[in-house]
Amino acid sequence: MSTPDLAIAPSSRRLPARLFHPRRLQGLAPVLALLAGWEIASRSGLLDPKLLPSLLTVAGRAGRELAEGRLAVDVAASLARDIAGFGIGSLAGIVVGLALGLSRAAGRLIGPSFNAVKQIAIFAWIPLISVWFGVGEEAKIAFIALAAFTPVAVNTWEGACAAPCKLMEVARVLEFGRWRSLRLVILPAALPAIFAGLHLGLINAWLATVGAEYFMTVGPGIGGLMTEGREHFHMDLVLLGVLLLGLIGLALNTLAARLEARALRWRHR
Amino acid sequence: MADTIHPIHHPAHQAAARGALEIRGLTKRYRVSGTPFTALQDIGLSVAPGEFVSIVGASGCGKSTLLRLIVGLERQFDGEILLDGRPVAGPGLDRAIVFQEHRLFPWLTAEENVALGLLKSHHPAADKRRLVREHLELVGLGAFAKAYPSQLSGGMSQRVAIARALVARPRILLLDEPFGALDALTRSHLQAELLRIVRAEGITAILVTHDVEEALYLGDRVVVMHPRPGRIAGIIPAGRLPLAEDGGAPGPGFGHDRADPAFIRLREAVLAELGAGHAQPPARRAA
Amino acid sequence: MTNLELSRAAHESALIAGNGRLDFPVETDPKPIGALLRPALRPALCVVEALAFPLALFGLWTLSSRLGWLPVQILPTPEQVAATLADLAGSGDLWFHTSISLLRVVQGFALGGTAGLLLGIAMGLSPRVRRTVEPLFTALAQVPPLGWIPVLMLLVGIDEGLKLLIIAKAALVPVALNTQKGIRNVPDSLREVGAVLAFGRWATLTRIVLPAAVPSVFTGVRYGLTSAWLALVAVELLASSEGLGYLMVWGRQLFQLDMVIAAMLVVGLVGFALDWTLSRVERRLQRWELAGS
Numbered sequence: 001m002s003t004p005d006l007a008i009a010p011s012s013r014r015l016p017a018r019l020f021h022p023r024r025l026q027g028l029a030p031v032l033a034l035l036a037g038w039e040i041a042s043r044s045g046l047l048d049p050k051l052l053p054s055l056l057t058v059a060g061r062a063g064r065e066l067a068e069g070r071l072a073v074d075v076a077a078s079l080a081r082d083i084a085g086f087g088i089g090s091l092a093g094i095v096v097g098l099a100l101g102l103s104r105a106a107g108r109l110i111g112p113s114f115n116a117v118k119q120i121a122i123f124a125w126i127p128l129i130s131v132w133f134g135v136g137e138e139a140k141i142a143f144i145a146l147a148a149f150t151p152v153a154v155n156t157w158e159g160a161c162a163a164p165c166k167l168m169e170v171a172r173v174l175e176f177g178r179w180r181s182l183r184l185v186i187l188p189a190a191l192p193a194i195f196a197g198l199h200l201g202l203i204n205a206w207l208a209t210v211g212a213e214y215f216m217t218v219g220p221g222i223g224g225l226m227t228e229g230r231e232h233f234h235m236d237l238v239l240l241g242v243l244l245l246g247l248i249g250l251a252l253n254t255l256a257a258r259l260e261a262r263a264l265r266w267r268h269r
Numbered sequence: 270m271a272d273t274i275h276p277i278h279h280p281a282h283q284a285a286a287r288g289a290l291e292i293r294g295l296t297k298r299y300r301v302s303g304t305p306f307t308a309l310q311d312i313g314l315s316v317a318p319g320e321f322v323s324i325v326g327a328s329g330c331g332k333s334t335l336l337r338l339i340v341g342l343e344r345q346f347d348g349e350i351l352l353d354g355r356p357v358a359g360p361g362l363d364r365a366i367v368f369q370e371h372r373l374f375p376w377l378t379a380e381e382n383v384a385l386g387l388l389k390s391h392h393p394a395a396d397k398r399r400l401v402r403e404h405l406e407l408v409g410l411g412a413f414a415k416a417y418p419s420q421l422s423g424g425m426s427q428r429v430a431i432a433r434a435l436v437a438r439p440r441i442l443l444l445d446e447p448f449g450a451l452d453a454l455t456r457s458h459l460q461a462e463l464l465r466i467v468r469a470e471g472i473t474a475i476l477v478t479h480d481v482e483e484a485l486y487l488g489d490r491v492v493v494m495h496p497r498p499g500r501i502a503g504i505i506p507a508g509r510l511p512l513a514e515d516g517g518a519p520g521p522g523f524g525h526d527r528a529d530p531a532f533i534r535l536r537e538a539v540l541a542e543l544g545a546g547h548a549q550p551p552a553r554r555a556a
Numbered sequence: 557m558t559n560l561e562l563s564r565a566a567h568e569s570a571l572i573a574g575n576g577r578l579d580f581p582v583e584t585d586p587k588p589i590g591a592l593l594r595p596a597l598r599p600a601l602c603v604v605e606a607l608a609f610p611l612a613l614f615g616l617w618t619l620s621s622r623l624g625w626l627p628v629q630i631l632p633t634p635e636q637v638a639a640t641l642a643d644l645a646g647s648g649d650l651w652f653h654t655s656i657s658l659l660r661v662v663q664g665f666a667l668g669g670t671a672g673l674l675l676g677i678a679m680g681l682s683p684r685v686r687r688t689v690e691p692l693f694t695a696l697a698q699v700p701p702l703g704w705i706p707v708l709m710l711l712v713g714i715d716e717g718l719k720l721l722i723i724a725k726a727a728l729v730p731v732a733l734n735t736q737k738g739i740r741n742v743p744d745s746l747r748e749v750g751a752v753l754a755f756g757r758w759a760t761l762t763r764i765v766l767p768a769a770v771p772s773v774f775t776g777v778r779y780g781l782t783s784a785w786l787a788l789v790a791v792e793l794l795a796s797s798e799g800l801g802y803l804m805v806w807g808r809q810l811f812q813l814d815m816v817i818a819a820m821l822v823v824g825l826v827g828f829a830l831d832w833t834l835s836r837v838e839r840r841l842q843r844w845e846l847a848g849s
Contacts, residue, residue, distance in 0.1 A: 026684075026687045026688055027687050027688055027689075027690055027691040027692075028691060029688065030688060030689065030691070030692045031691055031692050031695065034692065051710065051711060108602070108605045108606070109605055109606075109608055109609045110609050111606075112605075112606035112609075113606070113609045113610050113613075116610075116824065116828065117824070119824045119825075119827040119828040119831065120820055120823055120824035120827065121785050121786045121788075121789040121790075121823055121824075121827055122786060123786065123789045123790040123793055123801075124789050124800075124801075124804065124819070124820045124823045124824070125820070126793060126804075127793075127804045127805065127807065127808035127816045128813065128816055128817070128820065130808065131629075131630065131808065131811070131813055131816070132630065206700065207700040207702060210700060210702045210703055211702050211790060214702065214705070214794060215793065215794070226703075226706045227706065229706065230706040230709055230710060233710065235707075235710055238706045238707050238710065239707065241703070241706070242699050242703050242704065242706075242707055245698075245699050245700065245703040246695065246698040246699040246703070247698075249698045249699065249700065250698045253698070340752055341751075341752075342748055342751060342752065360751045360752045360753075360754055361754055362753070362754050364752075365752065366752050368745070368748075368749075370745065372745050372746060372748075372749050374746065374749075374763075374764070374767070376767045376768075376770070376842075385749075385753055385763065386753055388753060388755065388759055388763070389753065389754040389755065389756075389759070433753075437753075
């Protein structure tokens, strides 16, 4: 055993050293191998290039779409929908979650129904929403809002219920009023759960954005781009869509995690 | 109480298993953020078979590290640790440890937890079952064999942990502040229990504690350690009469009466030895 | 035994009898008589309260359809939905579509769950495997299951293979992530006990690592099943000629919202039943945790 017994964080924190650490490169190997295998299979004709276009083809498609300005329009449309739906859904989720958590009557009366309704897989709402709201922008945003709403409401509800009794007793001893207890005790105590809900909601909203664009194929969007690619058998377009979905999902996820860590700094002190 | 206990018949009870511990020139260094740090420096200690040695010292004096080295959880050190003349290399069933937290497996019942101690020993299943039962009875928990740790109080859990440590009949029992997390009443009760059990089993024991009274009450000798670097400052005989030749019943040490003037004098001696390691303002002494 | 020991033993058996908890008298606000009656009636009251809101909604729905507030094409009447449900059940169609959906989700979940479990165990146990696989895994997991549908449609067509793969992918990611997390978070204190008791690799794995990881693994399994069910509905809506999702598409195309709502009810019911079953299994597996509370 040559490692020290105490687990201690490496003292060197210089970025290049970390980035090119052999252990990091180890993880890149399978990624590179996959890409290389893909490229070789595609170029050698081992696999039909129509089924698996080479990376260059995909890159070329990305460049063309970008130059024509369509890509930017699609991405912007998807993002705008995602944010609008997420905003509406998460706001409603926080309000409903707080109401359920703070009012015992509301929790007992509406809670069980809410728990039952959330079991309906989110996509099952699409046919109903498309009848009620059409297949335009409103329907898509309504669907995304619904997808974001559920996890935010559930987590806020749990968080508001979890306001620790001991802290509430402190609030009583200090003779806090309702508003002050809410602002100084319940909300801060519920905050971690609310943020966890918002994070989940953001992921759900992005999933719903893609779904909404698949099912209600009107107007620009990444989902529409992929559907078009599939219908015309343009695999490069489809793969471009997959790439965009992953990248934007990753960016949203990272952003949410950062904001969450930032807002909850006190937990790690 | 001690005379009501019948020694447990153990298939692996060899006459050769004595439990003599010899530590020579033991030094342990860590690297903390690249800076070397000496946890233990030149420790030398001989523990006779059947002896009970207490180790006291302020936190950071390396007393827990010493136990972790003896039990084999940490293997890198300079010097020698010999159990019955054989160097210690890694953990083994000839040594057992009880930690400050009970560390019972929450998904196992009390008896299943104790049985873990026999997982690596080669007894027939029937013998294992009997040993588990007998050791649960030894710690007074025969009735709670099927209870989960979440159903047991802190004191009961710690007793199960003691049974788990003893069931494989180790030659030496190491105790790392085993009662530190318990309330005063439970603690004093378990101290008496531990003394009874250790005497009944005739086992060598080393107890690490920061409670001077506990050290004196339980130990035949009290080792006082000083921090930075961890080292032995002095060894104080606790004054208990030597063990009977057969290693059985304990002598009538005054450990049983904490109000005994001799006990108080010894306590003062240990405290003085401990205090010598600290630069204490004289005002506090006067007060 | 000394008195001290006796009182101690009594104290400890009291602890056990009280299920590990000491009850201290807690000062509370004076309660109305109704509150005193409540304990006896609590289960019944809970059911009544839980049903009040849906009943109110149902009443509103009935009222709306009676008074013709909304056209039937937008909101069918409760009677229509009930009749459609009865029709579908009577003709065997309901069972046919439900069983197809269930079979798909069970197969896909078995495939993805097993793969996720194995991957999670490998990633949890071996840092080398984790370092090697994690970047690729994270990259692929970033794309929602839905995103793979067009790709797989072109690669494997729109048959059963597509559904199976999408459902499996949806189940794999949460199972693998939570299994990995559970294994890596096994407390060192318990690992040390294993070391002291001279456990070998196998005993450490089966006696410490796996049992300690069970709660986290189960979280992953439940989450995986939920997302498998979600993916099933999505993929059936997009490409299927049978199953509950198809039933909804069909109802939507015929503008028969009663059929859509009936199918939604079944989707919700099955999702609830799946989750409930797993939560039962979970409670059984973790009775040691619940024993004290």
